[in-house]
Amino acid sequence: MMFYRKVLLAVFLFCTTYSVKAEDDRKLFAPGDFVLDHIGDAYDWHILTWNGHHVSVPLPVILYSQQSRFIMFMSSKFHHGDSIHKGFRIANDGEYKGKIVEQRSDGSFVRPTLDLSITKNVFAIFVSMGIILCVFISVAKAYTRRVNQAPKGMQSWVEPVLLFVRDDIARPAIGYKYKRFMPYLLTLFFFILVNNLMGLIPFFPFGANVTGNIAVTLVLALLTFIVITLTSTKTYWGHIFNTPGVPWWLKFPLPLMPFIELTGVITKPFVLMVRLFANITAGHIIVMGFFSLIFIFGDMSVGAGFGASIISLIFTIFMFFLELLVAFIQAYVFTLLSALYLGMAVEEH
Numbered sequence: 001m002m003f004y005r006k007v008l009l010a011v012f013l014f015c016t017t018y019s020v021k022a023e024d025d026r027k028l029f030a031p032g033d034f035v036l037d038h039i040g041d042a043y044d045w046h047i048l049t050w051n052g053h054h055v056s057v058p059l060p061v062i063l064y065s066q067q068s069r070f071i072m073f074m075s076s077k078f079h080h081g082d083s084i085h086k087g088f089r090i091a092n093d094g095e096y097k098g099k100i101v102e103q104r105s106d107g108s109f110v111r112p113t114l115d116l117s118i119t120k121n122v123f124a125i126f127v128s129m130g131i132i133l134c135v136f137i138s139v140a141k142a143y144t145r146r147v148n149q150a151p152k153g154m155q156s157w158v159e160p161v162l163l164f165v166r167d168d169i170a171r172p173a174i175g176y177k178y179k180r181f182m183p184y185l186l187t188l189f190f191f192i193l194v195n196n197l198m199g200l201i202p203f204f205p206f207g208a209n210v211t212g213n214i215a216v217t218l219v220l221a222l223l224t225f226i227v228i229t230l231t232s233t234k235t236y237w238g239h240i241f242n243t244p245g246v247p248w249w250l251k252f253p254l255p256l257m258p259f260i261e262l263t264g265v266i267t268k269p270f271v272l273m274v275r276l277f278a279n280i281t282a283g284h285i286i287v288m289g290f291f292s293l294i295f296i297f298g299d300m301s302v303g304a305g306f307g308a309s310i311i312s313l314i315f316t317i318f319m320f321f322l323e324l325l326v327a328f329i330q331a332y333v334f335t336l337l338s339a340l341y342l343g344m345a346v347e348e349h
Contacts, residue, residue, distance in 0.1 A: 035289065041121045043059060044059055054080045058075045058076035059119065059123055060118045061075050061117045125195070125216075131198075132191065132194055136158075136190075173343045175343060181231075189331050191220075193331035199211065199284070211280045211330070217277040228268075233347070236347070242258075268341050275333065
């Protein structure tokens with residue numbers, strides 16, 4: 001992990017330094033924008049740029065404006081952020097950069113009251129949900145047709161993972177109450193795993209940085225927190241507000257121990273959120289950083305760009321396989337920590 005961080009820091013610093021030097025020449029490659037465009041969300045799905053022409057897949061824009069009305073249109077109306085449509089545009093700078101803003105009568109721009117647009121990450125989540133539903137509906141039907149028979153086809157791929165989540169995550173961490181949490185843990189594991197793997201495929205409709213979006217990891221962490229809160233026992237809350245075996249002067253008159261325990265309750269979902277977001281985002285930044293080196297050296301000379309491309313591709317392939325491993329590890333770690341927190345919440349006295 002230390003090597004991972006050092007490589008990330010070195011590539012990021014080099015690309016950042018290059019961007020600063022290239023500010024005077026707008027034709028030079030801007031690695032910072034390249035990386036941020038990849039890991040960020042967008043209102044359309046950019047595929048490629050050819051001879052100055054952008055090729056992208058438009059997505060639905062759904063807004064509730066300041067004038068109390070719903071508006072829906074396709075993001076192609078913005079012409080890649082260069083046009084205003086019905087008083088709306090994509091901000092190119094300022095506080096709302098990359099977001100849709102609405103023009104007021106005085107010429108200023110503000111965010112719409114509600115933005116329900118289908119962005120790149122939202123569309124990718126729909127795709128991953130479709131994949132998960134197709135796989136598990138197919139497997140469920142296979143189990144009904146092949147009762148007490150050896151798994152076959154898709155079953156033989158999915159069943160070992162199901163048993164792994166049950167026997168190596170849920171049962172050891174939660175105990176005999178594990179069955180009631182299996183649907184949630186399986187959904188959590190496969191959602192994270194599928195989106196991690198989809199983010200490694202650089203072709204439409206894959207390649208979105210879903211689990212590297214902190215809003216997505218925040219929702220996943222909040223779901224775990226809600227499940228913990230709703231299923232926790234009196235013993236769990238008793239250990240928080242009246243920790244047994246602790247001197248009374250640590251509880252009264254200054255509730256030091258309850259404050260520490262409540263802080264732990266809040267930091268658990270925070271750790272889940274940051275861990276998944278940071279690891280997935282760091283991997284994407286490193287991979288795109290190695291790609292950027294090709295164009296950075298290519299701006300210097302053709303020979304330097306060709307030489308850098310060989311080294312960059314070698315490191316990129318290495319990072320791809322490392323990211324493939326990280327995709328499974330992060331799905332496992334998030335599910336395991338959620339199971340451990342659930343086990344602590346439902347544990348009896």
